Structures are given as C-alpha cells and as structure tokens.
Amino acid sequence: NAGVMQNPRHLVRRRGQEARLRCSPMKGHSHVYWYRQLPEEGLKFMVYLQKENIIDESGMPKERFSAEFPKEGPSILRIQQVVRGDSAAYFCASSPRWETYEQYFGPGTRLTVT
Amino acid sequence: AQSVTQLGSHVSVSEGALVLLRCNYSSSVPPYLFWYVQYPNQGLQLLLKYTTGATLVKGINGFEAEFKKSETSFHLTKPSAHMSDAAEYFCAVSSSGTGGFKTIFGAGTRLFVKA
Numbered sequence: 001n002a003g004v005m006q007n008p009r010h011l012v013r014r015r016g017q018e019a020r021l022r023c024s025p026m027k028g029h030s031h032v033y034w035y036r037q038l039p040e041e042g043l044k045f046m047v048y049l050q051k052e053n054i055i056d057e058s059g060m061p062k063e064r065f066s067a068e069f070p071k072e073g074p075s076i077l078r079i080q081q082v083v084r085g086d087s088a089a090y091f092c093a094s095s096p097r098w099e100t101y102e103q104y105f106g107p108g109t110r111l112t113v114t
Numbered sequence: 115a116q117s118v119t120q121l122g123s124h125v126s127v128s129e130g131a132l133v134l135l136r137c138n139y140s141s142s143v144p145p146y147l148f149w150y151v152q153y154p155n156q157g158l159q160l161l162l163k164y165t166t167g168a169t170l171v172k173g174i175n176g177f178e179a180e181f182k183k184s185e186t187s188f189h190l191t192k193p194s195a196h197m198s199d200a201a202e203y204f205c206a207v208s209s210s211g212t213g214g215f216k217t218i219f220g221a222g223t224r225l226f227v228k229a
Contacts, residue, residue, distance in 0.1 A: 033217075040123075042204055042219040056216065061212070091157055101146045101165065101208045102219065105157035114200070 002027065003096050004106035005074075012112045017081040021109045025094030032075040033103060034067060037089040040072070049075060082113045116141045116207050120220035126226045133177075133192040135223045137205030140186060147188040148206040149179055158204065164188065170198070177198070200227045 003026040013019050025032050030051050035043040048056040049069040060067065064082075069075040079086055089110050094102035121136040139145055146165050150158040162173025167183040179190045188205060205220040 035219075040221075042118075042221045045216055045218070048216070058216075091160075100158065101217075102149075102163065105150075105159070107155075107157045110155075 004029075004092060004104050006090075006092050006106035006109050008109060009107060010110050010112070012114060013082050014114050016081050018112055019082050019113075021077040021090050021092075021111070023075040023077070023092030023094075023106060025075070025092075026096075026104055028105070029094035029096050031095045031097065032069050033093045033095075034075075034077050035090060035091045035093065037108070039088075040077075043091060044106055046077075079111075082111075084113045087111055087113045116145070116209060116216075116218045118205050118218055118220035120203075120205050122204075122223055123183040123221065124224050124226065126228060127195045129197055130194050133190070133195045133225065135190040135203050135205075135225065137179075137188045137220060139188060139205070139207045140169065141207055142207055142225055143209045143226045146208040147216050148182060148208070149173065149177070149188075149190050150206060150219075151175075152202045152204065152222075154201075161190070161203075166210050181206065195225075195227050197227050197229065200225055 032049045034046040039044045045059040047060050047067045064080045066078045089108045091108045092106045095103050117140045119138045148163045149161040152158050162171045164171045164181045172178045177192045202222045202224045204222050206217050208217040
C-alpha cells in the first residue's frame with residue numbers, strides 16, 4: 001500500500017508566480033490535511049478537506065491561498081502571486097475517516113520563492 | 115483552545131544515555147496526544163499515541179510516553195539512545211469538534227546523539 005505522495009518534492013518560484021502543490025492520499029483515505037512548516041517551527045494547520053468539500057480552512061491565509069480535493073485526482077494546494085514569506089515546507093496528511101486521530105504524512109514539498 | 119509546549123528546542127545526549135523529551139499541553143476536552151519523529155527532508159512518522167486507557171504508551175523504536183493528567187504532560191522517553199534516534203520530535207494534541215478534528219503541533223525538539 002503506497003503511502004501519501006506529494007509532488008513536486010522541491011519547487012522554486014519567483015515572486016508573483018503561482019505554486020501548485022499536489023497530494024495523493026493513501027489508498028482508501030478520503031480525508032486530507034495540509035500543514036505548513038516554517039524553518040525552526042512546528043507544523044501549522046492550514047486546511048482540512050474531504051472529497052469535494054472543505055471542512056475546515058481556519059488556518060488558511062485569507063488571500064492568495066486555496067485548496068481543493070476533487071472527486072477524482074489529487075488534492076491541490078494553490079498559492080497565487082507567491083512572496084518570499086511563502087517559502088516553507090508544505091506537508092499533506094491523510095486519514096481514512098474523520099473520527100480516527102491518526103494521520104499519515106507525505107514527504108512534503110519544499111517551496112522556495114526567489 | 116488547545117496548545118502544546120515542548121520544553122527545550124534542542125536536547126543533546128550521549129549514545130546509551132536516557133532520552134527525555136518534555137511536552138506539556140492544554141486542552142479543554144479530553145485530549146488525544148501524539149509524538150511524531152521527523153528525519154531530515156522527510157515527513158512526520160507517528161511514534162506513539164494516547165487516546166484512552168493505559169496511560170503508559172509504548173511506541174516504535176523503543177520509545178514510550180506517559181500521560182499524566184494532573185501535570186498535563188506527555189513526556190517521551192527512551193532508556194538508551196542510539197545514533198539513529200537523532201531527529202526532530204514533535205508532540206501534538208488533537209480533539210474532535212463539529213468539523214472533524216484538528217491537530218496542534220508543538221514547535222519541536224531536535225535530538226542530538228553524541229558518540
């Protein structure tokens with residue numbers, strides 16, 4: 001059973017460009033979480049999605065950031081008009097259902113904004 | 115509101131020595147507590163978790179943690195450190211709400227193991 005997959009692993013964008021980060025959950029998992037990790041800090045919750053629904057986006061910046069988890073295909077975290085402060089590691093985690101507290105993490109996407 | 119405090123951003127031990135990583139939490143509802151390990155350039159791997167029942171929880175790689183409600187603590191220990199234990203460790207707390215659950219992570223403790 002393949003684990004959570006994220007791509008790309010490393011992404012470099014110039015200021016003002018768009019960044020698209022993809023997350024494929026484990027097989028059978030329909031719940032996806034996105035976290036951001038800044039250098040020397042812990043993970044900060046961004047958004048929680050189920051298939052075709054955003055359940056909790058309380059950790060998402062109000063502007064430039066959006067997330068989706070379509071019926072088919074991976075979950076996408078989209079950052080428009082990136083700025084240097086967006087440079088971070090973005091982790092995706094999945095779980096099979098909401099009432100289980102275990103999350104399985106992907107290897108992360110390291111975004112560098114130049 | 116929930117929060118997690120990890121005491122000590124860096125801990126250094128000698129190989130074979132006791133590992134003790136401290137974690138205190140606050141939660142208005144019964145918490146679910148976790149320890150994760152992160153190796154360089156990798157995602158987080160679950161070490162152990164406490165949900166209900168026995169307060170001493172054993173995890174992978176010889177680690178264990180004890181839930182102490184009176185002290186609001188969930189410290190991680192390992193009797194004898196190995197070089198391969200060098201990594202970053204995160205304590206986390208979760209609780210459920212109407213919209214599922216949210217996990218709050220501590221800032222992490224980087225463990226160094228000296229030969």
